[in-house]
Amino acid sequence: MAALVGGEISAATLDVTTPEPLPDAHPLYTLPNVFISPHISWAGGDQDQAFRCRLMKDLNAYLKGEELEALVDPTRGY
Numbered sequence: 001m002a003a004l005v006g007g008e009i010s011a012a013t014l015d016v017t018t019p020e021p022l023p024d025a026h027p028l029y030t031l032p033n034v035f036i037s038p039h040i041s042w043a044g045g046d047q048d049q050a051f052r053c054r055l056m057k058d059l060n061a062y063l064k065g066e067e068l069e070a071l072v073d074p075t076r077g078y
Helices: 002-006 047-064
Strands: 012-014 034-036
Touching: none
Parallel strands: 012 034
Antiparallel strands: none
């Protein structure tokens, strides 16, 4: 933080932070020289197709009122 604010580091793009996720009022969100991307570094290559298949499978299950496979558990902190 000090290096970014003081100009020792001109800019940063962050995919991973500590803590993760950052709290809503974290100072990194206010810095104009910081870009925070969603933690999706796993995406790319053939993973895109796998993601689309999983998404469509869960969407179809949701529309039918069936149990979803890829549920997010907010108690896990992600």
